Amino acid sequence: xxxxxxxxxxxLIVPAALLxxxxxxxxxxxxxxxxxxxxxxGRAWWVFLSxxxxxxxxxxxxxxxxxxxxxxxxxxxxxxxxxxxxxxxDVSGSMSWKFGDGTRYDVSMKAIDDFLTYRKxxxxxxxxxxxxxxxxxxxxxxxxxxxxxPALMEPGKTPPWLQGxxxxxxxxxxxxxxxxxxxxxxxxILISDGDSSDFDGTYEFTVAKELKQNNIVVYHIxxxxxxxxxxxxxxxxxxxxxxxxxxxxxxLKEVFKRIDGMQKTKMEKTIxxxxxxFWLYCVIGLSLAGTMLLSxxxxxxxxx
Numbered sequence: 540x541x542x543x544x545x546x547x548x549x550x551l552i553v554p555a556a557l558l559x560x561x562x563x564x565x566x567x568x569x570x571x572x573x574x575x576x577x578x579x580x581g582r583a584w585w586v587f588l589s590x591x592x593x594x595x596x597x598x599x600x601x602x603x604x605x606x607x608x609x610x611x612x613x614x615x616x617x618x619x620x621x622x623x624x625x626x627x628x629d630v631s632g633s634m635s636w637k638f639g640d641g642t643r644y645d646v647s648m649k650a651i652d653d654f655l656t657y658r659k660x661x662x663x664x665x666x667x668x669x670x671x672x673x674x675x676x677x678x679x680x681x682x683x684x685x686x687x688x689p690a691l692m693e694p695g696k697t698p699p700w701l702q703g704x705x706x707x708x709x710x711x712x713x714x715x716x717x718x719x720x721x722x723x724x725x726x727x728i729l730i731s732d733g734d735s736s737d738f739d740g741t742y743e744f745t746v747a748k749e750l751k752q753n754n755i756v757v758y759h760i761x762x763x764x765x766x767x768x769x770x771x772x773x774x775x776x777x778x779x780x781x782x783x784x785x786x787x788x789x790x791l792k793e794v795f796k797r798i799d800g801m802q803k804t805k806m807e808k809t810i811x812x813x814x815x816x817f818w819l820y821c822v823i824g825l826s827l828a829g830t831m832l833l834s835x836x837x838x839x840x841x842x843x
Contacts, residue, residue: 541816543608550603557596561589591838594831601824611816621723622661623678625713626651626685628692629731630667631704634762635694636732639788643762646788647730648689654795655682662723664716667692668709669701670736678720706735706771707746710757714746718753725755728798729771732763738770747777756780758798760791 542548628651634644641649655663665676665685675692676684710727717725727750735743750757757780761767767782775782783798785791 541610543610545607547603547607551600554596554600558593561592561596588838591834594827594834598824598827598831601820601827604820605817605824609816609820610813612813622658622726623717623720623723624658624661624726624728625664625666625678625717627666627668627709627713627727627729629704629733630692630694630697630701631669631733632694632702633732638762643732644694645689646791647762650791650795652686653792654799655685657795657799666709666713667701668705669697670703670705671700672709672712673701674712674716678716704731704733704735705737706731707737707742710746710750710774714750714753714755717755725753727755727757729757729759730762732761734768735770743770743774747774750778759783760785760794762791
């Protein structure tokens with residue numbers, strides 16, 4: 540048994556003292572006006588009447604238990620373990636090239652929109668990059684801002700400093716955002732169609748090491764008919780991710796489904812909520828009070 544205001548239980552001394560006085564004060568004499576009768580000990584009646592006189596003290600004890608605030612823990616619940624996913628999207632000029640019925644950028648953002656539905660409940664952030672980066676949407680479970688972003692950041696309409704491709708800088712910027720999150724897994728989905736101008740043969744290993752140390756997995760979607768850059772493959776492999784090179788928009792959709800399957804939603808047990816636990820004490824108290832009222836109709840000593 541647990542109580543919210545357990546010091547109140549000290550008051551149980553009062554009903555305990557009343558019960559002690561009731562049962563250990565000695566038998567009360569009961570005079571009966573019968574002549575020529577052998578007086579009996581009356582032990583059964585004494586026990587019966589003492590029980591009847593004990594009800595007030597017992598009711599008082601129940602009241603004290605209720606004032607102490609009895610509580611209990613609810614059943615443990617399954618809680619979705621949050622995954623923090625940073626979407627790192629290339630907006631250089633080549634992302635405006637045709638891919639299926641649209642551009643590489645348009646098809647990518649459409650696939651991202653579908654992916655947001657698969658992973659409902661996770662935290663998403665959106666970063667656009669070129670030669671520099673722009674954190675467009677902070678990590679949040681409200682993905683409405685991400686769904687509104689495509690028309691605002693189309694390649695060709697972006698500032699000059701977003702025209703090139705520096706993947707290393709973008710990944711480090713995303714790493715900084717994810718490292719600030721204490722709860723949940725961390726993932727970067729890198730969408731690009733070119734080589735990185737800031738990977739010089741050793742820099743990618745520095746970036747990969749930093750990502751690995753912060754428990755960040757990188758998945759790379761290479762939207763191009765060219766070979767995936769070896770430097771990017773190195774980063775992805777070291778972090779434990781995977782590289783995808785879809786040939787058309789339908790294949791791109793399947794890529795996001797595969798990523799969803801590889802990073803399964805995790806469920807964890809949580810401690811149940813603290814709940815009031817008055818029911819049993821109320822039943823006992825009402826039962827004792829009802830019995831006490833009935834006993835007052837005749838279960839009492841008569842002083843004559």
